[in-house]
Amino acid sequence: MGGKDLTRIAISIDKKLMDRFDGFTAEKGYTNRSEAIRDLIRDALVGREWEEDQEVVGTITLVYNHHTRELSDTLNDLQHHFYHAIISNLHVHLDEHNCLEVMVVRGKASVVKRIADRMIGTKGVVHGKLSMATTGKELV
Amino acid sequence: MGGKDLTRIAISIDKKLMDRFDGFTAEKGYTNRSEAIRDLIRDALVGREWEEDQEVVGTITLVYNHHTRELSDTLNDLQHHFYHAIISNLHVHLDEHNCLEVMVVRGKASVVKRIADRMIGTKGVVHGKLSMATTGKELV
Amino acid sequence: MGGKDLTRIAISIDKKLMDRFDGFTAEKGYTNRSEAIRDLIRDALVGREWEEDQEVVGTITLVYNHHTRELSDTLNDLQHHFYHAIISNLHVHLDEHNCLEVMVVRGKASVVKRIADRMIGTKGVVHGKLSMATTGKELV
Amino acid sequence: MGGKDLTRIAISIDKKLMDRFDGFTAEKGYTNRSEAIRDLIRDALVGREWEEDQEVVGTITLVYNHHTRELSDTLNDLQHHFYHAIISNLHVHLDEHNCLEVMVVRGKASVVKRIADRMIGTKGVVHGKLSMATTGKELV
Numbered sequence: 215m216g217g218k219d220l221t222r223i224a225i226s227i228d229k230k231l232m233d234r235f236d237g238f239t240a241e242k243g244y245t246n247r248s249e250a251i252r253d254l255i256r257d258a259l260v261g262r263e264w265e266e267d268q269e270v271v272g273t274i275t276l277v278y279n280h281h282t283r284e285l286s287d288t289l290n291d292l293q294h295h296f297y298h299a300i301i302s303n304l305h306v307h308l309d310e311h312n313c314l315e316v317m318v319v320r321g322k323a324s325v326v327k328r329i330a331d332r333m334i335g336t337k338g339v340v341h342g343k344l345s346m347a348t349t350g351k352e353l354v
Numbered sequence: 355m356g357g358k359d360l361t362r363i364a365i366s367i368d369k370k371l372m373d374r375f376d377g378f379t380a381e382k383g384y385t386n387r388s389e390a391i392r393d394l395i396r397d398a399l400v401g402r403e404w405e406e407d408q409e410v411v412g413t414i415t416l417v418y419n420h421h422t423r424e425l426s427d428t429l430n431d432l433q434h435h436f437y438h439a440i441i442s443n444l445h446v447h448l449d450e451h452n453c454l455e456v457m458v459v460r461g462k463a464s465v466v467k468r469i470a471d472r473m474i475g476t477k478g479v480v481h482g483k484l485s486m487a488t489t490g491k492e493l494v
Numbered sequence: 495m496g497g498k499d500l501t502r503i504a505i506s507i508d509k510k511l512m513d514r515f516d517g518f519t520a521e522k523g524y525t526n527r528s529e530a531i532r533d534l535i536r537d538a539l540v541g542r543e544w545e546e547d548q549e550v551v552g553t554i555t556l557v558y559n560h561h562t563r564e565l566s567d568t569l570n571d572l573q574h575h576f577y578h579a580i581i582s583n584l585h586v587h588l589d590e591h592n593c594l595e596v597m598v599v600r601g602k603a604s605v606v607k608r609i610a611d612r613m614i615g616t617k618g619v620v621h622g623k624l625s626m627a628t629t630g631k632e633l634v
Numbered sequence: 635m636g637g638k639d640l641t642r643i644a645i646s647i648d649k650k651l652m653d654r655f656d657g658f659t660a661e662k663g664y665t666n667r668s669e670a671i672r673d674l675i676r677d678a679l680v681g682r683e684w685e686e687d688q689e690v691v692g693t694i695t696l697v698y699n700h701h702t703r704e705l706s707d708t709l710n711d712l713q714h715h716f717y718h719a720i721i722s723n724l725h726v727h728l729d730e731h732n733c734l735e736v737m738v739v740r741g742k743a744s745v746v747k748r749i750a751d752r753m754i755g756t757k758g759v760v761h762g763k764l765s766m767a768t769t770g771k772e773l774v
Contacts, residue, residue, distance in 0.1 A: 219369040225388040227395075229359040234492060235395045238402060243755040248365040254394035255367070255375045256760055262378055271728065273695045273736050277770040304724035306738050308691065312770035316693050316736050318726050332663040340676055340773040345765040350697045350732035352374060353760040383612040396620055411588065413596050415553045417630045444584035446598050448551065452630035456553050456596050458586050475523040480536055480633040485625040490557045490592035493620040499649040505668040507675075509639040514772060515675045518682055528645040534674035535647075535655045542658055632654060 260348045264323045268352075271301075272326040273345045274317045274333055281311060282338035289336060293317070296329045312340075320349065400488045404463045408492075411441075412466040413485045414457045414473055421451060422478035429476060433457070436469045452480075460489065540628045544603045548632075551581075552606040553625045554597045554613055561591060562618035569616060573597070576609050592620075600629065680768045684743045688772075691721075692746040693765045694737045694753055701731060702758035709756060713737070716749045732760075740769065 239250040263270050278285055293300055299321040306314045317333070319326045327344065334342030379390040403410050418425055433440055439461040446454045457473070459466045467484065474482030519530040543550050558565055573580055579601040586594045597613070599606050607624065614622030659670040683690050698705055713720055719741040726734045737753070739746050747764065754762030 220366055221369040221372055222364050222366045223372060223387070224362050224364045225391050226360055226362045227388065227392055229361040231392065231395065231399075231493060232361055232363060234399055238398055239755075241751075243752040245755075245757055247363070248367065249757045250755070251365050251391060251395070252367055252371065253754070253759075253762075254398060255371065255391070258378055258394060259371075259374055260761055271697070271734055273693060273734075273765065275693045275765050275767050277691070277768055277773070279770065302724060302726050304722060304736060304738065306722050308740075308769055309771070314691055314693075314738060314767065314770075316724060316738065318724065318734060318736065320728075331661075334673070335659075335662045335664040335670070337665055337669045339673075340770055341680055341768050342673075343765050343767065345693065345695050345763050347695050347734065347763065348697055348761050349728055350699065350734075350760055351729070353371060353697070379615075381611075383615040385615075385617055389617045390615070393614070393619075393622075400621055411557070411594055413553060413555045413594075413625065415625050415627050417551070417628055417633070419630065442584060442586050444582060444596060444598065446582050448600075448629055449631070454551055454553075454598060454627065454630075456584060456598065458584065458594060458596065460588075471521075472523040474533070475519075475525075475530070477525055477529045479533075480630055481540055481628050482533075483625050483627065485553065485555050485623050487555050487594065487623060488557055488621050489588055490559065490594075490620055491589070493557075500646055501649040501652055502644050502646045503652060503667070504642050504644045505671050506640055506642045507668065507672055509641040511672065511675065511679075511773060512641055512643060514679055518678055527643070528647065531645050531671060531675070532647055532651065534678060535651065535671070538658055538674060539651075539654055633651060 256353050259353060260346065263348055263352065264346050267323045269321065269349060270323045270326055271318060271320045271347045271349050272330065273347060274319060274330045275341075275343050275345065276315045276317075276333055276339050277308070277341040278313055278315075278339045279311045280313045285336070285338035288338075289315070289333065292332055292336065296332075299325060299329060396493050399493060400486065403488055403492065404486050407463045409461065409489055410463045410466060411458065411460045411487045411489050412470065413487060414459060414470045415481075415483050415485065416455045416457075416473055416479050417448070417481040418453055418455070418479045419451045420453045425476070425478035428478075429455070429473065432472055432476065436472075439465060439469060536633050539633060540626065543628055543632065544626050547603045549601065549629060550603045550606055551598065551600045551627045551629050552610065553627060554599060554610045555621075555623050555625065556595045556597075556613055556619050557588070557621040558593055558595075558619045559591045560593045565616070565618035568618075569595070569613065572612055572616065576612075579605060579609060676773050679773060680766065683768055683772065684766050687743045689741065689769060690743045690746055691738060691740045691767045691769050692750065693767060694739060694750045695761075695763050695765065696735045696737075696753055696759050697728070697761040698733055698735075698759045699731045700733045705756070705758035708758075709735070709753065712752055712756065716752075719745060719749060 470484035750764035
């Protein structure tokens, strides 16, 4: 990240609170404290990207039984309908019946949400969730 | 906060990320950056209190129609059953039919969750939510 | 609820799924299955009230140390500034230092969120959360 | 799903509540009401799988800048360390700097959470989230 313009800020914090947070970050596997705080900051900013309907990336996870009549066809049709926004798909065979499919979707937050609603609401999908991620452009 | 043992930590952070977070904190009405970061840290720690089944405080919000037969009695009975944990109640008349009741509950996280389940699951309660707060003891 | 216009709908559902859900509702303390399903439905609808910026009720929970200089004054001033929306307050003394305060706030979803941001962002507030409830008008 | 043992249950529900829910399901793109209600039921059950530390599937989404020194190596090492649980990876190039990686992870809920913590906590990962899904075994 050669061109990064690093700054160093100081925050005042109660020692006891810092000690507890150091315990938290160690438990979470963070190697340093700045990284843990930066992650909290980035999380707050990603939340705002979605609230303000900016360009975002989301991952939609679906679990379904591939024996369900016409389900694969329906999902495939839907995906083609939204092909401009769906970057990529990962398909995992969980067992002889169940599939998990993850779609990476990019677009305005409201569009990504609508696509997720349609996928998750398709008859035969037994579980569906949208995970709100980011293009990373505004984060560093 | 006389006896507080303040420390000052420095974190290195990309300037662009800091600028965006400063925008976020201004929008949220924070008067300074350290306070906003401390809030993110405390949030993470409160989450852990609940995960580790420590002593916590929660607020349970219920909305219900007070005309529902025997509902007030049932809720009252339940509250007395858990009287050792329920610190206090606030009752608001939303309109001629609907009441909102907020209970402040203190105890082990698992106990507070069980009380919330019972209240929210009572027939006639049209909305119920548990908000996970803290005794504040471990925070500063 | 004399005037209620009850209807009876049938849903087809796999027996195994229903059995598992019956286990879930028993554990949550529900006395009947219809009530548990109605609660899931109402939850989904309350989420939509907030998304569509309708008139809502929210409860804001704050935890703070009342020794913090000028904090009580600041919160009080803020509450007066938003007096038109804040219906009621409950104040609990958690210990010799910590207070918990629950405010019941009513208004457009965006206004209630803004009030929550301001309260939670006030310096000295160690924990703050908004719980999204409902006026109950649209639910039954 | 040939062998499914379908049952038909009736729930009594206020007509106005049902009408509003029908609006909700239409908006979400559901083709029928039973499917929408079954989805609410399954969601509640998936939540319980994670709470009870059952065998689950989760998807971990990471966004990071692939120029970050040694990050790809570190993530790769971590993934090999947990190879028994990580079923599959999807890697998307968001732009010339940013990558999005989705991992499908299977195991006890506590193990999947620990793996997610480690991945998300790795220095250089700018965004990370765990989406709690299911093996689908217990759902239908």
